[in-house]
């Protein structure tokens with residue numbers, strides 16, 4: 484369902500990695516209440532036929548102040564992200580939301596397997612941060628791949644969480660084949676090695692289609708129904 488549009492003010496900008504930037508927006512007309520995993524639609528004043536509409540997931544759960552935390556990668560020659568990187572504190576954008584069904588099922592009756600590549604981590608980070616704001620009885624595994632260690636945003640946070648939460652299992656993997664230490668297998672291989680025999684899990688997968696779709700197929704070929712898998716595709 485369409486949500487009303489409103490202006491939002493940029494209240495903070497910071498780099499999370501060489502290519503990923505965080506943007507904090509404060510909606511100026513009404514608070515946007517959302518479930519972790521949802522996204523907002525930005526109407527950007529660029530392109531041949533503005534506005535250019537682009538979706539961005541919330542990176543942090545809802546805040547009492549109503550501010551929204553987004554994180555995006557600067558796509559080379561990307562029109563939308565190329566505009567977003569020019570924004571600075573005090574600038575305004577037009578947005579609407581929330582939208583989307585990439586949310587944790589309720590009640591949660593299975594262990595969760597999160598699989599993300601690159602900025603596909605954004606809604607998953609929001610979900611994990613929300614879930615571990617309270618005690619969790621289910622096992623949760625995060626398989627998270629990035630082009631380089633420096634591009635694994637929130638890596639330190641997930642490492643710290645896995646050190647204190649015995650039911651949070653963090654499996655980062657660096658895909659450039661050049662960094663000596665740590666895991667470098669693609670996420671699909673890691674899924675196969677960890678979950679080949681398990682149908683009693685609920686996978687949540689986020690990234691571009693070429694990444695997400697083979698992983699969903701992997702799980703459906705092992706007997707999961709499509710409704711037992713949740714995906715978010717960025718393109």
Ligand SMILES: Cc1cc2nc3c(=O)[nH]c(=O)nc-3n(C[C@H](O)[C@H](O)[C@H](O)COP(=O)(O)OP(=O)(O)OC[C@H]3O[C@@H](n4cnc5c(N)ncnc54)[C@H](O)[C@@H]3O)c2cc1C
Pocket residue numbers: 522537538539540541554555556558560561562563564565583602605606691715716717718
């Ligand atoms: C529901 C939803 C939620 C999204 N949430 C986020 C988010 O939290 N963070 C985020 O960075 N992006 C997110 N996106 C993608 C975002 O809407 C834009 O598509 C992205 O910023 C690229 O837009 P652009 O105009 O700069 O590039 P375009 O000119 O549209 O070029 C897109 C091309 O860049 C490549 N590419 C590289 N990185 C991305 C990327 N992140 N998303 C899409 N394509 C990419 C793809 O191969 C694609 O062909 C989301 C998309 C959807 C549909």
